Amino acid sequence: xxxxEEILAGLAEIVNEETGLAPESVELDKxxxxxxxxxxxxxxxIVVNAEEKFGVRIPDEEVKNLKTVGDxxxxxxxxxx
Amino acid sequence: xxxxxxxxxxxNQHSRIIGLGAFRxxxxxxxxxxxxxxxxxxxxxxxxxxxxxxxxxAANVSVIxxxxxxxxxxxxxxxxEASQLGAVIVSTVTHPYATPSAAAALADRLGAxxxxxxxxSAACAGYCxxxxxxxALVRAGTATYVLVVGAEKLSDVIDNHERTISFLLGDxxxxxxxxxxxxxxxxxSVWGSDGSKWDAIGMTRSMLDVRDLSIAAxxxxxxxxxxxxxxxxDLWPTLRQDGQTVFRWAVWEMAKMAQQALEVxxxxxxxxxxxxPHQANMRIIDEMVKKLKLPESVTVARDIADAGNTSxxxxxxATHRLLKENPxxxxxxxxxxxxxxxxxxxxxVIVLP
Numbered sequence: 450x451x452x453x454e455e456i457l458a459g460l461a462e463i464v465n466e467e468t469g470l471a472p473e474s475v476e477l478d479k480x481x482x483x484x485x486x487x488x489x490x491x492x493x494x495i496v497v498n499a500e501e502k503f504g505v506r507i508p509d510e511e512v513k514n515l516k517t518v519g520d521x522x523x524x525x526x527x528x529x530x
Numbered sequence: 531x532x533x534x535x536x537x538x539x540x541x542n543q544h545s546r547i548i549g550l551g552a553f554r555x556x557x558x559x560x561x562x563x564x565x566x567x568x569x570x571x572x573x574x575x576x577x578x579x580x581x582x583x584x585x586x587x588a589a590n591v592s593v594i595x596x597x598x599x600x601x602x603x604x605x606x607x608x609x610x611e612a613s614q615l616g617a618v619i620v621s622t623v624t625h626p627y628a629t630p631s632a633a634a635a636l637a638d639r640l641g642a643x644x645x646x647x648x649x650x651s652a653a654c655a656g657y658c659x660x661x662x663x664x665x666a667l668v669r670a671g672t673a674t675y676v677l678v679v680g681a682e683k684l685s686d687v688i689d690n691h692e693r694t695i696s697f698l699l700g701d702x703x704x705x706x707x708x709x710x711x712x713x714x715x716x717x718x719s720v721w722g723s724d725g726s727k728w729d730a731i732g733m734t735r736s737m738l739d740v741r742d743l744s745i746a747a748x749x750x751x752x753x754x755x756x757x758x759x760x761x762x763x764d765l766w767p768t769l770r771q772d773g774q775t776v777f778r779w780a781v782w783e784m785a786k787m788a789q790q791a792l793e794v795x796x797x798x799x800x801x802x803x804x805x806x807p808h809q810a811n812m813r814i815i816d817e818m819v820k821k822l823k824l825p826e827s828v829t830v831a832r833d834i835a836d837a838g839n840t841s842x843x844x845x846x847x848a849t850h851r852l853l854k855e856n857p858x859x860x861x862x863x864x865x866x867x868x869x870x871x872x873x874x875x876x877x878x879v880i881v882l883p
Contacts, residue, residue: 490811490813493778497782509775
C-alpha cells in the first residue's frame with residue numbers, strides 16, 4: 450500500500466503526463482481547477498489513470514468532491530485502506 | 531413418425547466490405563455559430579472536443595435522403611445492383627418515425643424491394659452492430675449481399691442552448707455493402723451493452739410525455755390557463771448526456787473492448803493500418819490511442835474535426851475520408867469501435883475496401 454507521499458508523487462506523475470505541468474507544482478493545497486487549470490475532461494483522465502495506478506475505485510459522484518490535490522490523496526489513501 | 535431433416539442454405543466461408551459510400555450534408559456550422567447559442571469560445575470548444583465545424587442537413591433533407599446518397603455510392607463501388615441485396619439495414623436513432631422503418635423506405639427507393647429491411651437502434655454503436663449483423667447474415671448464407679447504412683440527422687434532436695452534447699453533433703450518412711469473400715474480411719465482433727448506464731445519454735422525455743403534455747397544454751389553453759404552455763415550450767425531446775460518466779466509460783472500458791477485438795481477430799496493434807473509432811470527441815480518440823499503445827504507423831481517423839459527432843454515421847464517414855486521403859490503406863486492416871447511448875458498444879477488425 451502506498452504512503453501519502455507516494456500517492457502524491459504518483460498523482461504528480463499522472464498530472465504531468467496529462468497536462469505537462471511540472472510534477473513539483475502538484476502540491477497538496479493546490480486546487481485542480483483554480484491553481485492547476487485542469488479541465489473536466491483532463492480530470493476524468495487523471496482519475497482513470499489514478500484508479501489504475503493505485504488499484505482503487507473513484508466513483509463519478511466522488512470526483513466533484515476532489516477539489517484539491519490533497520483531497521485526491523486522502524481519498525485514494527482511504528480507498529486503499 | 532420420422533421427421534425429415536431440414537434443408538439448409540449453403541454458407542459462405544467469409545465476408546468483407548466490398549463497397550463504401552458517404553453523404554455529407556452541406557450546411558456548415560462553425561464554433562462561432564455555436565457560441566451564439568452557448569456561452570463559450572472557439573478555443574474552448576477546440577480544446578475540449580477537437581471540433582472545428584459540423585456538417586448539418588437542411589430542413590428538407592431527411593435521414594432517408596442522406597442514407598440514399600451514401601447507399602448509392604456504396605452500391606456503385608461494390609459493382610452490384612440494388613436488386614441483388616439480400617438485406618437492407620439502417621442504423622439510426624433520428625429517423626422520426628417509430629414505425630415504419632427508414633430501411634423499408636430506403637430499400638424501395640434503391641430498388642431493392644422485396645429485400646428484408648430493418649432499422650437498428652444502437653446509437654453511436656449502430657454501424658458496428660450493423661456490420662456484426664451483416665457479417666453473420668452473409669456467412670450463414672441468409673443473404674449474399676447486405677447493405678448497412680449509418681444515417682443520422684441529429685440536428686433534429688438537439689437544443690442549441692444546452693451544453694452537454696448538442697454542440698458536438700452533426701448530420702450525415704455512411705454506407706457499406708457486405709458480400710461473400712474468399713478470405714476473412716471481417717473479424718469476430720466484440721459487442722455488448724450496459725443498461726445500468728441507461729440514463730447516461732438519452733432523450734429529455736419519452737413520446738408518451740410529449741403526448742400527455744401536449745394534451746394538458748391544449749386543455750389549459752382552452753380554459754385560458756396559460757401556465758402550462760410556458761412549461762411545454764421545450765416540449766420536443768432532445769439529447770442530453772452525463773459527459774463525465776460517458777468520457778470515463780468511453781476511454782476506460784472501450785479501450786479494453788477495442789483490445790479484445792484485436793485479440794479475437796488474432797492480430798496485434800502492430801498489424802493495423804488504421805484505427806477508426808466512433809468520432810465522439812478528439813480527447814476520447816487521443817486517450818484510446820494511448821491506452822491501446824498504437825504504433826505511429828497506424829493512421830488514426832480524426833474526421834470529427836470537420837464533421838462533428840454523427841453517431842451511427844461517424845465510422846463509415848471517417849472510413850470514407852481516410853481512404854480518400856490515404857488510398858494506399860485499401861486492403862489493410864482497420865480496428866473500428868462504436869460506443870454510445872444504451873450504453874452499447876461494438877468493435878471489429880475489418881479489411882479496408
